[in-house]
Amino acid sequence: MSFTRVRATALALTLAVALVAASAGGAVATTREVALQSNETNETTPEGPVDSDGDGLTDENETSVYDTDPNLADTDGDGLSDGEEVNEYGTDPESRDTDRDGLSDYVEVRQFETDPTVRDTDDDGLSDGEEVQRGTDPTDNDTDGDGVRDGTEVEEGLSPTTPDTDGDGTNDDEELNATDPPEETETPEESTDEEADATDGDGADESDAEEENASDDGTEVQGPGFGVVAALVALACVAALARRG
Secondary structure (H helix, E strand, C coil), X not given: CCHHHHHHHHHHHHHHHHHHHHHHHHHHHHHHHHHHHHHHHHHHCCCCCCCCCCCCCCHHHHHHHHCCCCCCCCCCCCCCCHHHHHHXXXXXXXXXXXXXXXXXXXXXHHHHCCCCCCCCCCCCCCXXXXXXXXXXXXXCCCCCCCCCCHHHHHHCCCCCCCCCCCCCCCCHHHXXXXXXXXXXXXXXXXXXXXXXXXXXXXXXXXXXXXXHHHHHCCCCCCXXXXXXXXXHHHHHHHHHHHHHX
């Protein structure tokens, strides 16, 4: 083979390699452009609702409905995610203590199993927070089982955690019932002089009983016909004198 032919063959191979390289470079560039376009598409038109903080609420609902932070899973910092508060417990995701009973929503749900939306879960007259402070059960309205509600025992100055507060052998319920004030009875009204003078009707201020007592003491009591007899005697005397004259 002549030198000229070898040189021509080498040149042809070089051109072929250059063309292949140029073609590959174009393909790589095209793939990169497609990937960038895909990322841009994902950023601007995501598939489905966006939940940036993963709390179970969409960003749109957090901003337009619940006014919570779409980038913070637990907006009020009470230990429950915004989604749990809205979807499971019905509590306020913006308030640590929805029912204002002194216990956080998380503590009520996870520790005491009380209702975080009701101040007095067992309806005994004491809030859940007050019961926890006093050592009573916020889910039982009669912690010591003595028959008296916890709130009533506190009002009466009794211990809601001890069935027999004073230790006398009688539980608080029996003692409370035993010391109930007696029912009021009607007292008889005092009789008037007119009512007391109902027997003889003599018009005297003294009652019949007083007149009887006066008679027993030897005091002369005039009967109802004394005046008539005296008048008749006087008339008889006048008539007798007239005859003599």
